[in-house]
Amino acid sequence: MIDDPGADRSAAANVDDVNTAIDVRDLRCSYGTFEAVRGVDFHVRTGELFALLGTNGAGKTTTLETLEGLRKPSAGTVRVLGMDPYEDRKQLHRRAGIMLQESGFAGDLTVAETVRLWQRLSSRPSDADSAMERLGLAHRRDVRVKQLSGGERRRLDLLLAVLTKPELLFLDEPTTGLDPESREAAWQVVRDLLADGVTMLLTTHYLHEAESLAHRLAIMHEGELAVSGSLVDVLSSERAHISFDFPSGVALGSLPSFAGEVDVEQLHAGQFRLRTPDLERDLTAVVQWRSAHEVSLRRFRAHHASLDEIFHRVVDRDGDAERR
Template sequence: MLNPVIQVEGLRCSYGDFEAVRGIDFEVARGELFGLLGTNGAGKTTTMEAVEGLRAASGGTVRVLGSDPFTDRRTIRPRVGIMLQDSGFPGELTVAEMVGFWRSTSSRTSDAAEAVEVLDLAHRRDVRIKQLSGGERRRLDLLLATLGRPEVLFLDEPTTGLDPESRLRVWEVVRGLLDEGTTIVLTTHYLEEAESLAHRIAIMSEGRIAVAGRVADVLARQPARIAFHVPAGFDVGELPMLSGDVVHEPSGRIEVRTGELQRDLGDLLDWARRDGRSLVGLRANHASLEDVFHAVRTEEKAMSR
């Protein structure tokens, strides 16, 4: 990758004798959204803290905008936005007061009124932070993290506690920032969020990166699925020759797990049309991040035995 905005090489982070991050490497390009995923305890939060400059690495190197985010914090902090899982903002301040204070500390100007409108907080301007709902506080956290139009933005579980409509609104804001060239690192437990927003992802397991790459390439590592129902007494041998594995469940549901989704689906549809058959409840899907995540967890458990 040419001139990455974020570059992590051999990163190690320890808590006493426990090594939470065990020598990981990744890069993030300008204008890219990089999703860092993993189960609780996988090491992703510790990794984020090191890249954000909130903790020193035990080993390896971290560079953000060409500088060490921990030792050169004053240099890069004005160019970076951080949305933590828990901001800890003073509960007695109103939304307007907090936004005004935060804007006064930023060296980069932005339209605070527009940001308040976009994140649906205009009607809560005079409400104290401690009186906001959990979802409203998360939207305020995002507003403040993006207020100075940062070059690099770290989003740590940004939509936790949000209702579906608010989550989609946050997604719109994130896509707008990407269109403007902002580089974003995202952690989330909502796998569909990473699948929808990320250009590339890395899935951590036990302090290491188990899977990484473009989202489409990561999904392609797991088989796609075709499913439909057949009547009682159906003989699986009547199906056309398919490249994938065919599972006939007692309920009458047939599932085809395949690495050639387009070819096998086409063959199935041609066969059904020739024989005048109806594929009831037909569904065809590429693998999801949930499938990839499950495969990583299964391998992790197998190795720990």
């Protein structure tokens, strides 16, 4: 079952401090009279990657900045590594890495000079050469930052965020502007950090990125969490698909009668599709029916819903409500 955001609130009351890196309860943030974040609850477990997804202007960056200690909440409580991020900002920043949406580098410094400066500021610098190599910046080490492309700057942002060996990492749209190869390299860096036990909170507009990396996630819309839960639970909340070309010479009525809320649709060009809440059960039924009739099912596909579909359901539901 998908988590009900309200249920996460009551669950938060039982969140155990040792295994919880971030605990957010009824968070509200306003800009003047405009409330950008409207009562958000979630927690991030130690060692997991939690993805915060959402539409433009949903309140993701505002939430992230609050957790990073850059913004004081209007209401609610936030604990990050056991600290109040706003009050204990200095202490928090010794243990957490932050990759903002926009960086503020000195453009006249080279990549290597920027990295050295960063290392001097850090109490726990890590090996910059191997990180530069992994992020494809080694050959750009003597180039001035202002001469880097947008994607190279983004990779430098990530490099600096991981350089201090943080135990918690905030990543605000880390792969925006990266080409597919650089994005894959960035994901590998993230996977390596996860393997080292680093906790991460990621915002992204790339749903595939969240599907590839996240243990748990939430989708934010207009300041609220519309859904949250483990990746598996969120994906299972929408019906799965089974589709194939309906074989000729077999009567439609010979199909098994599917129990529960199964939609049966005939699409164009003989394509047949089931949308089912129980993929395993109905896949078994289709395979048995196919064997009994000794037919082959061309263009056969069976898959869970994608994050894309869940995302659109959240946004469309709201659009539908507005239109009514």
